[in-house]
Amino acid sequence: MQASDWLQFALFLGLLTLITKPMGLYLMQVLDSNGRTWLDPVVRPVEKLTYKILGVDPQREQGWKQYTFSMLAFSLTGALFTYAILRLQHLLPWNPQDLPGLSHHLAFNTAVSFTTNTNWQSYGGEATLSYFSQVVGLTFHNFVSAAVGIGIAAALVRGISDRKTSFPTRSTVDRVFQPGETSSKTRSTVGNFWTDLVRVTYYLLLPVCVALAIFLVSQGMIQNFDAYTHAKTLEGAEQIITQGPMASQVAIKMLGTNGGGFVNANAAHPFENPTPLSNLIQMLSIFAIGSGLTYYLGRMVKNQGHGWAVWAAMMIMFVGGVLVCAHYEAAGNPIHQQLGITNVDRVFQPGHEDQTSSQTHPTGNMEGKEVRFGLFNSSLFATVTTAASCGAVNSMHDSFTPIGGLVPLFMMELGEVVIGGVGAGLYGMLVFVILAVFIAGLMVGRTPEYLGKKIQAKEVKLAMLTLLVLTLSILGFTAWASVSAWGVAGLNNAGPHGFSEMLYAYSSATANNGSAFAGLTANTPWYNTTLGIAMLIGRFLMIVPIMAIAGSLAAKQAVPAGPGTFPVNGATFTILLIGTVLLIGALNFLPALALGPIVEHFLMGQGQLF
């Protein structure tokens, strides 16, 4: 890494740290049904009208089962809605290129993909989807799947926090699911799904996206409903230029950590990421809400040190990932270097003519990367997008060096808990927190407690369930694909890199990331279906046990901390949490990683080609 790289990295980390607290404080207001924001005069009437149309009482809190049922019903409706739009694309408006409807397996895969906040794309946007499908079918999920994730995280935090003192107990307990609960002083409810959904969309996602989209257009991003432009190039050839309502979709794609590109090349495309400045702002918007949610956690549990300890654990793993990725991408590929490649010029030097100096430059890996971003911003973006379950890419991960490509793969296999997807990152990390507290409790021989609430067999079993399901889906599907004709038929690369393509696909789908080693031809019935199932497992088989944990903890009485209580703030806890994530989360995947990127790294050093 050069000096300018360190400077850019410091700028990114500094800005992220600065926005974490304001975002957390704003989330406190958004996720409180009585919260106050500066948007109230305009948005409050619309919010009230929405509840009226939906027929829900925003003040009536739900138990964990009720909340989960609402979420499942809403997700199912949304998935069917998008499936129908994609199948009937040719009959719907805003289709100037006359694109046909999608096949049943691609429509299933895409509808599931966007509903689960994955945004895996088995297709190239500009050649497959009409503007109507993009704007109505997909942008809708970019908003609401993000709002759902934030709502689930808030529900879990509400369950963890001891709310009986800060909120007056009203007759808010759900009588259908919690009979006999009315006299308890502890609230066993976790919030109202519809209130969270509406408030997050109206007060957080939409206002930020309006500002973000306009900024992105100022940088050169397109936003129109024109037909594709026919240009006649300087050498007289015809060039057809893609158009469309891109900025409005890209803003939420980043902020909501969705990541589904408007065009095939995603954020590598000069329209979808025109400048290094747009690149910086896009990376910050990927992390903004996830980072702010850790502050929200600290506020809600009245232990800000805990929020920062969780944040610090995330950031330490993130910085480590960036440094490894950037190092190996800058070091480059020895096989290609022997052919006579030098690195691109990093610094603008007018009149600089010393051609021999290029011999001493590091000879980085520019395949699949854009000149305006260069090696470092490509490595940084790759780590951000996989740490955060976004999945947008500004360079092609498939063409990364083996270890450079291992970093994004590893980030996903940790379970997307390094900042993570909006909401999903926090609830995933809190599973590890519960396990860390449990392990610490075993070590000192005490009943583990987390913020005064006892962690018992039920919570630990549920937490382990989410992790085992994740591992089983990733490794099981990868193993199946790698011994099947349909699996191997989709590969773009041979040897260990081909195995990495499959491992990356199922890691990305299960972790609800959506980025790809994009050489894989996944638009086949087998891949579309298995990846779709992996996405459903990764989303809903995570959420349901987590909601059960939320409900179980919500019903527990908090006891004051004693001398034997393990503190969940400070450096010791942060280190224990990182250790838990790495040992429990990642160890499962080491054998698979050894068969893919690790063996490829050593073969590359020996000049082996496939």
Place this chain on the structure above:
Amino acid sequence: MMNPLFTELRPAILATLVLGGITCGAYPLLITQVANATFHDQAHGSLITGKDGQIIGSALLSQNFTAENYFHPRPSAAGSGHDAASSSGSNLGPTSQKLHDALKERIAAYRTLNGLTTDAAVPADAVTASGSGLDPHISVKNAELQAARVAKARNLSIEKVKELIIANTTKPDLGILGDAGVNVLELNLALDNVERVFQLVPSK
């Protein structure tokens, strides 16, 4: 057990319609209106129009150049090359035989075309495909290595060509963000404009 799910379907359908109307109707239309009013050119693809009113291309997208008197962009894996309706990288991995062979061929061709020695170092960006296949930039080093060829083909002094390279170099945003790059289409347009001036002078 399934009953609660069904009772929730009514608000679910209504929420889909209401939120859909706002996030997929009002929101994108608002952005389109504001974008068109404030940044019209950018919102429509930063298109460049020639003297005859014909659209030449986009300032943000590469297009193919093969003639000796033009600077050449990076190799492209978009469609059959620089296809602005089918963006793509090569997605070939580090141990790919196919990528290795392509690089070997491109490096030899680049050296021959630009009169370099057979062991001259070639800038990575000149022979590797970009992520989008539409990268509008090449590195400054890449442009400098092509300058002599272009100058000769156009009967221009190499100083003049290098002057134009500097004038068409995009510097890092805010001085530190990203890498410098030369916009190939804009540089080639600037070269064509120089030639017109030179042709006008003798005819006076």
